Structures are given as C-alpha cells and as structure tokens.
Amino acid sequence: MAKFKLDEVDHQILDMLIDNTRTPFTDIAKRLLISAGTVHVRVKKMEDAGIIKGSSLTLDYEKLGYSFIAYVGVFLEKTHQTKFVLERLNQIPYITVAHITTGKFNIFCKVRARDTNHAKEIIFKIDDIEGVYRTETMISLEESINDKKRLMHTIFNEI
Amino acid sequence: MAKFKLDEVDHQILDMLIDNTRTPFTDIAKRLLISAGTVHVRVKKMEDAGIIKGSSLTLDYEKLGYSFIAYVGVFLEKTHQTKFVLERLNQIPYITVAHITTGKFNIFCKVRARDTNHAKEIIFKIDDIEGVYRTETMISLEESINDKKRLMHTIFNEI
DNA sequence: GGTGAAACTTCTAATAA
DNA sequence: TTATTAGAAGTTTCACC
Numbered sequence: 001m002a003k004f005k006l007d008e009v010d011h012q013i014l015d016m017l018i019d020n021t022r023t024p025f026t027d028i029a030k031r032l033l034i035s036a037g038t039v040h041v042r043v044k045k046m047e048d049a050g051i052i053k054g055s056s057l058t059l060d061y062e063k064l065g066y067s068f069i070a071y072v073g074v075f076l077e078k079t080h081q082t083k084f085v086l087e088r089l090n091q092i093p094y095i096t097v098a099h100i101t102t103g104k105f106n107i108f109c110k111v112r113a114r115d116t117n118h119a120k121e122i123i124f125k126i127d128d129i130e131g132v133y134r135t136e137t138m139i140s141l142e143e144s145i146n147d148k149k150r151l152m153h154t155i156f157n158e159i
Numbered sequence: 160m161a162k163f164k165l166d167e168v169d170h171q172i173l174d175m176l177i178d179n180t181r182t183p184f185t186d187i188a189k190r191l192l193i194s195a196g197t198v199h200v201r202v203k204k205m206e207d208a209g210i211i212k213g214s215s216l217t218l219d220y221e222k223l224g225y226s227f228i229a230y231v232g233v234f235l236e237k238t239h240q241t242k243f244v245l246e247r248l249n250q251i252p253y254i255t256v257a258h259i260t261t262g263k264f265n266i267f268c269k270v271r272a273r274d275t276n277h278a279k280e281i282i283f284k285i286d287d288i289e290g291v292y293r294t295e296t297m298i299s300l301e302e303s304i305n306d307k308k309r310l311m312h313t314i315f316n317e318i
Numbered sequence: 319g320g321t322g323a324a325a326c327t328t329c330t331a332a333t334a335a
Numbered sequence: 336t337t338a339t340t341a342g343a344a345g346t347t348t349c350a351c352c
Contacts, residue, residue, distance in 0.1 A: 004222050014216065021180040021214040024345055035321050040347060053217040055180040056307065057173065060212045064314050069258070071230075071267060073297075086303050093313040098304035099228070103297035108230060112310055138232075138262035144245050145257035148215065151271055154252040155223050183328060194338050199330065 004051050009034065011156045013042055014052075018149055021055040061112060068113040069140040072126060073105035075133040080106060088129040094122050105136070165210070168193065170315045172201055173211075177308055180214040220271060227272040228299040231285060232264035234292040239265060247288040253281050264295070 006014070012032055016023050025039040032039075046052045061067070076085060082100060089095050089109060098109040109126075113119040119139075126135055165173070171191050175182050184198040191198075205211045220226070235244060241259060248254050248268060257268040268285075272278040278298075285294055 006223075014218070018216050019213070021216055025347095026345060036346075037322080037348080038320060041320085049222070050219050051222055053219045054178070055214060055216050057177050057180055057214050058212040059173070059307075059311065060209050061310075061314075063208070063210055066310075066314065071258070071260070090304055090306075093306075093309040095304060096307060096310055097302070099230070099297075099299040100301045100303055101230070101297040101299055104295060105297060107303075108297055108299075109304070136263060138258075138260040138264055138267055140258040140260055140267075142259045143256070144259055144266075145249055145254060145268070147249075147252075148218075148255060150252040151220075151225075151255055152218065155220075155225065184330095185328060195329075196331085196339075197337055200337080203330095 004049055006046075006051070006156060009038075010042055010046060011152075013039060014046070014152060015149070017043070017055075018152065065114055066112050068111075068115055068119050069143065070111045070113070070119055070123075071138045071140070072109050072111055072123060073136040073138075074107040074109065074126060075135065076106040077131055077133045080131050080133075082106065085129055085131050089126065092122060092125055094118075095126075165205075165315060168197075169201055169205060170311075172198060173205070173311060174308070176202070176214075177311065224273055225271050227270075227274055227278050228302065229270045229272070229278055229282075230297045230299070231268050231270055231282060232295040232297075233266040233268065233285065234294070235265040236290055236292045238290075240290050241265065244288055244290050248285065251281060251284055253277075254285075 009032060013028055016028050016031070025036045025043070028039045029036040043052070074085070074089075076082065085107065086098065086100075089098055089107070094112050095109045096112050098107055100106070101108045111119060111122055113122055119137075123135060123137055126132060168191060172187055175187050175190070184195045184202070187198045188195040202211070233244070233248075235241065244266065245257065245259075248257055248266070253271050254268045255271050257266055259265070260267045270278060270281055272281055278296075282294060282296055285291060
C-alpha cells in the first residue's frame with residue numbers, strides 16, 4: 001500500500017483534530033498561522049484520499065455500567081469454518097473487535113461486559129458456537145496504554 | 160459504577176454523532192424533530208456527565224504504510240515489575256494499546272507495524288526489556304469485526 | 319499551492335413557555 | 336424540559352495572488 005505524503009501542516013491539523021474532532025477550523029488556522037480556508041481544503045483532501053476515514057465519539061463505557069474488558073482467543077475445530085463462526089460472533093454485540101489470526105488462536109476477540117458474571121455468559125456463548133473447539137480468556141485488570149497520537153507522530157517523522 | 164440513564168433522544172443523538180462527530184446539530188434536530196438548542200443541551204449534559212469522553216479521528220493506517228497488526232502476549236519473570244515493563248513498552252510508539260491481564264499473559268498489547276520485518280524488530284525490542292521472560296505473538300490476518308455501535312444499541316435497550 | 323472576504327450555515331445562551 | 340430567537344462564531348466558496 002502506497003504511503004500518502006503528509007506535510008507538517010497536515011500533521012499539525014491531524015494532531016489537533018485527533019484530540020477533538022470539533023476543533024473549529026478557525027482555531028486551527030490561528031494556531032498554525034494559516035487561513036481557515038486552507039485548513040478546510042487540507043482536511044477535505046485528506047478525507048478524499050481516505051487518510052481520514054471518519055470520526056467517532058469516545059464514550060465512557062464504565063459510566064454506562066460496562067467496566068469489564070476481556071480478550072478471548074478462540075480455537076476452531078480441525079474442520080473449521082472461520083466464516084461461519086465469525087458470523088455467529090458478530091451476533092454477540094459485546095464482542096467489539098475480532099481478528100482472524102495466525103499463531104496460537106484462530107480468532108481473537110475483545111469483549112466488553114458488565115461484570116464477571118456477564119462475561120462468563122458471553123464466553124459460554126462463544127464456546128457454544130458450532131465449530132469452536134475451546135477458548136482462552138485473558139481478563140484486563142487495567143488498560144495501561146491507549147495512545148493513538150504517538151504512532152501518528154512517529155509515522156510523520158519517518159516520512 | 161452507577162449507570163447513567165439515557166433516553167431515546169440521547170440515544171439517537173449519540174447514534175448520529177458516533178458515525179460522524181461533525182454532524183451539525185441542526186441536522187440532528189431535523190431528523191429527531193426537536194430544536195437544535197435541545198440537541199446542544201443534551202450533548203452538553205452528556206459531556207458534563209462524562210458519558211461522552213471525547214472524540215477522535217479514525218485514520219487509515221494502511222494508507223500511511225502501516226498495514227501490519229499483531230497482538231503480543233508478554234510473560235514476565237517471577238520477580239516481575241509490571242510498572243517498569245509498562246514504562247518501557249510505553250516508549251515503543253508502535254504499541255498502541257496495552258492491558259495488564261490475568262490469564263495466560265501478564266501484559267497484553269496491540270502492535271501496529273509497517274510489515275513483518277518491522278514487526279519482528281518491535282517484538283525483539285519487547286523481548287529485550289528487562290523483566291520480560293518471553294512473548295507470544297498473534298498476527299492479525301484480517302480485522303473481521305470492529306463495531307462500536309452494536310454495543311451502544313444493546314446498552315441502550317437494556318436501560 | 320495559499321489568501322481574504324463574502325455568503326451562508328451552525329452554534330450557543332438567554333428568554334419564554 | 337423544550338422551543339424560539341438573535342447575535343456570535345464557524346464553514347465554504349471564489350476571485351485573485
């Protein structure tokens with residue numbers, strides 16, 4: 001996949017928008033000593049190029065009663081039908097992310113639950129899917145790192 | 160942690176903002192047949208309550224040359240210093256997420272890299288951290304599920 | 319590429335219901 | 336709690352560098 005070249009101005013714009021997608025373009029313009037029109041054009045260009053895929057809210061799931069996070073590795077049976085199992089997994093809304101992987105597991109997912117009991121229910125549901133041989137659960141005690149900005153800065157400095 | 164009560168209107172507002180945080184409040188108002196002022200008040204209330212923690216851009220890392228994703232489980236030595244190792248991990252920008260876990264691993268992280276070689280470098284760096292006994296890598300072949308909306312809908316319907 | 323200003327749209331807070 | 340309103344603020348376009 002080809003690299004898209006971002007210059008320092010693009011980088012600074014992204015930097016401000018990553019923190020808050022509703023940062024007014026006029027604020028960004030003031031900070032970068034450019035015009036708001038330029039900010040607008042730059043953002044549009046990055047959107048058109050697909051570098052900016054979209055924007056999203058970060059909700060506090062703990063405040064909504066969902067403080068339990070676990071990662072679940074799924075082993076499939078020899079005659080496994082990855083697609084079939086993924087479709088079933090996709091019906092469990094508490095599974096927020098799933099990857100097909102090589103290595104220890106065949107499928108690897110992230111689960112958000114209310115508490116231990118709720119997580120148990122979800123994991124049993126996963127175990128019950130046809131084609132799932134067994135699962136292995138890792139419970140998150142603490143999310144210690146979650147930083148999207150550092151990677152972006154590193155990528156920028158490489159270019 | 161106490162649940163915060165969201166009504167149908169809050170839910171619909173979140174639903175639209177999760178897809179695009181820059182959706183004009185006037186658009187949301189039109190769709191929900193309420194006034195823009197009401198949307199504004201509701202959003203502010205959810206921000207003040209901390210339900211909405213923030214907003215962020217979704218970048219296409221593949222387009223930026225980072226198409227490799229792996230999950231790395233870290234085993235620490237018996238006399239392990241989790242905090243020390245986390246500090247070292249935090250210095251590697253390609254580690255975008257890390258959790259302290261119970262279960263198979265002591266620490267569990269997500270790695271974003273350019274390619275297999277780059278990933279190898281990063282994993283060797285993790286292996287070299289003092290206190291790390293060994294690591295186990297799961298390479299993502301495909302991100303098959305990544306859906307934040309389904310969970311929100313489910314949470315809402317429970318309340 | 320960028321600017322600056324005009325035209326248009328949206329936000330926000332005060333007031334009223 | 337919600338609606339209305341109006342001035343402030345932000346966005347977007349465009350003629351011109």
